[in-house]
Amino acid sequence: MEAKSVGPHADDALLADFEARIADGETIEPKDWMPERYRWQLVRMMSQHAHSEVVGMLPEGNWITRAPNLRRKVGLLAKVQDEAGHGLYIYCGTETLGVSREALLDQLLAGKAKYSSIFNYPTLAWSDIGAIGWLVDGAAIVNQTMLAKASYGPYARAMVRICKEENFHKKQGYEIMCILAEGTPEQKAMAQDSLDRWWWPSLMMFGPSDKDSPNSAELTRWGVKRKSNDELRQRFVNITVAQAHAIGLEIPDPDLRHDPESGDWIFGEIDWDEFYRVIGGDGPCNRERLAARRAAHDEGAWVRAAAEAYAEKQAARYRSENAA
Amino acid sequence: MDASASSAAALEQASEHTTGHGQWPLWEVFVQEGKTGSPHEHVGSVHATDAEHALQNARDVYARRGQVTSMWVVPSNMIVASSPEDRGPFFDPAEDKIYRHPHFYKVPIGIKGL
Numbered sequence: 001m002e003a004k005s006v007g008p009h010a011d012d013a014l015l016a017d018f019e020a021r022i023a024d025g026e027t028i029e030p031k032d033w034m035p036e037r038y039r040w041q042l043v044r045m046m047s048q049h050a051h052s053e054v055v056g057m058l059p060e061g062n063w064i065t066r067a068p069n070l071r072r073k074v075g076l077l078a079k080v081q082d083e084a085g086h087g088l089y090i091y092c093g094t095e096t097l098g099v100s101r102e103a104l105l106d107q108l109l110a111g112k113a114k115y116s117s118i119f120n121y122p123t124l125a126w127s128d129i130g131a132i133g134w135l136v137d138g139a140a141i142v143n144q145t146m147l148a149k150a151s152y153g154p155y156a157r158a159m160v161r162i163c164k165e166e167n168f169h170k171k172q173g174y175e176i177m178c179i180l181a182e183g184t185p186e187q188k189a190m191a192q193d194s195l196d197r198w199w200w201p202s203l204m205m206f207g208p209s210d211k212d213s214p215n216s217a218e219l220t221r222w223g224v225k226r227k228s229n230d231e232l233r234q235r236f237v238n239i240t241v242a243q244a245h246a247i248g249l250e251i252p253d254p255d256l257r258h259d260p261e262s263g264d265w266i267f268g269e270i271d272w273d274e275f276y277r278v279i280g281g282d283g284p285c286n287r288e289r290l291a292a293r294r295a296a297h298d299e300g301a302w303v304r305a306a307a308e309a310y311a312e313k314q315a316a317r318y319r320s321e322n323a324a
Numbered sequence: 325m326d327a328s329a330s331s332a333a334a335l336e337q338a339s340e341h342t343t344g345h346g347q348w349p350l351w352e353v354f355v356q357e358g359k360t361g362s363p364h365e366h367v368g369s370v371h372a373t374d375a376e377h378a379l380q381n382a383r384d385v386y387a388r389r390g391q392v393t394s395m396w397v398v399p400s401n402m403i404v405a406s407s408p409e410d411r412g413p414f415f416d417p418a419e420d421k422i423y424r425h426p427h428f429y430k431v432p433i434g435i436k437g438l
Contacts, residue, residue, distance in 0.1 A: 032408045081388065088385050092368045095350065101371065102347045158368070165389070308348075311373030 022223045027153040030096035038222050039097055041215060042152055045224065046094045047104045051115035053087035054108070058292050059123040059285075060132060068126060075172045076129060082169065086162050093154040109294050117275060118201050120283030127180050127187075131194035133173015135202040135240065141166045142236045143206065151223030174243065181247040188248070195244065196252040203267070204275045206233040212272075234264055241265045347371060349399060351378040353386050356394040364396055372397075 014033045021028065028034055057080050064080065067073035091101040107113040118136055123129065141163060148159035180191035207213055207229045219225040227235075244251050255268030277283065348371040354364040367386045372378035378397040387395065406414055422428045431438060 029408070031405070078388075085385050085388060088370070089368055092370075095369065100347055154368075161367070307373045307377060308346075311377065314374055 019222075022151050026151075027156065028151050029153045037218065038152075038224075041219055041222070042155065042224065043094055043097050043099050045215075045219070046090050046097075046155055047099070047107075048114050048116070050087045050090035050094065050104065051108050051113050052119065053083050053090065055115045055119045055289050055293060056136075057083045058289050059119055059121070060129060062123050063126060063129050066126070067129075072129075072176070079133070079169050079172065082165050086158075086165070089158040089161055090155070093152075093158045096154045105297075109290070109297060111281075111290055114279065116205055117278040117283060118198075118205050120278050120285045120289060121197070121201055122285050124197075125190055125194060127176070127190040127194040128198065130173050130176030130180060130191065131198040133169050133171075134177055134243070135173075135195075135198050136205070137166055137169040137173060138240060139202050139205045139236050141170060142232050142239070146225065146227050146232060149226050155224075177249070178247050181249055191247075192249055195249050199252050200270065200274075201278075203233055203237070203270055204272075204278075206230075206236070208272065208275070209270075237265050237267055238263070348373050349378075350401075351375075351382070351397040352400050352403060353378075353382040354396040354398070355382075355386055355392045357391040359393055364394065369400060370397070 015035055018028070018032075018034060018038075028038075060076060060083075061080050064073065064076055067076050091104060094104060095101055104113065108115070123132070144159045144163050144166065148156055148163055150156045150159065177191050177195075180187045182188075207216075210216055210228045210230050213229055216225065216228060220228070241251055241256070251267075253268045255266070257266050258264075259266050278286070350369050351372055352369050353367050355367050356362060356364045370378055370381040370385055372381045375397065379395065382395055382397050383392075386392070418424075426438075
């Protein structure tokens with residue numbers, strides 16, 4: 001799709017119209033005029049989001065064969081399948097912006113694409129599956145509920161679908177934590193250890209603090225984001241602290257305190273050095289994740305080739321039957 | 325159009341915009357939910373080699389929960405759409421025909437069942 005550019009003044013008028021529509025709460029659709037910068041921001045944000053869904057399958061997929069019972073196994077399998085579906089919903093959204101899914105997947109496989117830093121942490125114990133569902137999906141729900149009102153129609157609609165499905169993800173994770181927390185002392189310690197390791201990376205999922213977030217102002221101005229990173233993070237903390245306390249687990253933050261005036265749980269300083277290190281490629285599992293993703297892609301090559309060969313054969317048969 | 329014909333149309337689309345690695349044709353997906361006659365609604369798209377494959381992918385992506393009763397897949401290049409520039413002129417004939425709405429017509433106050 002090409003942007004109309006009939007001189008700078010025409011562009012100004014288009015921009016004014018575009019911003020007025022957003023101010024009126026209208027949704028921007030694929031064929032509508034949009035500033036190149038809006039398109040660029042959406043492609044950047046949506047592709048990172050889609051990649052996160054896809055890479056997010058890896059830490060959990062790791063435990064499908066080792067789930068403690070069949071009930072846990074079917075739940076986890078369904079959750080991981082959902083994540084694949086969520087990746088596809090969002091890639092389908094980026095395609096409406098003129099960027100092919102294949103190009104984005106190539107970037108991911110080449111190690112040139114960003115995805116959520118959380119998925120570069122290892123899943124060391126079964127309880128990590130509980131912590132991921134509860135905390136990581138819980139954080140994602142807070143973020144995605146906001147994005148379901150994003151100004152770009154295809155993105156917002158993908159978020160609505162995703163939010164409907166994520167609630168099961170969070171609940172199955174919290175259920176795992178509940179059972180472990182009321183189990184043997186060893187099981188409870190296991191649950192606490194997972195919370196200790198996943199808490200801070202989960203808070204980092206909301207991205208840098210507003211003052212250090214280079215893209216936030218533009219995304220907010222154009223209605224892609226309706227709330228700031230810090231607001232969303234605070235909302236997540238407020239929801240989650242009570243859930244931890246309800247099952248007798250401790251949030252690993254000595255500075256955590258309840259502020260009666262605002263009703264907020266005030267939390268300690270986030271280690272942003274760690275965040276930038278992991279985003280920059282130097283987390284505990286960055287290389288492993290990419291290697292696993294590449295292997296899965298390569299191992300699926302024969303399936304794709306077979307599907308293409310079958311379609312070619314069917315099309316050839318159709319052509320010869322209709323030529324006769 | 326039967327499934328083979330739409331597959332053939334989609335394959336043409338694929339060969340038209342082969343990018344070097346050949347991305348599979350794009351199909352738009354519409355689903356009907358429930359059993360009470362709600363319309364088929366657009367839900368997104370899938371890539372697939374042919375019509376049958378598109379239906380299977382669409383089921384896996386857009387019908388993982390139980391409420392879907394029917395599904396359509398359509399090669400994306402077969403959809404003809406109005407353009408955003410037409411938003412005003414194309415649809416505004418509807419705007420000046422207030423006589424198509426019930427409130428245009430005046431009847432005595434107090435009459436019931438109208």
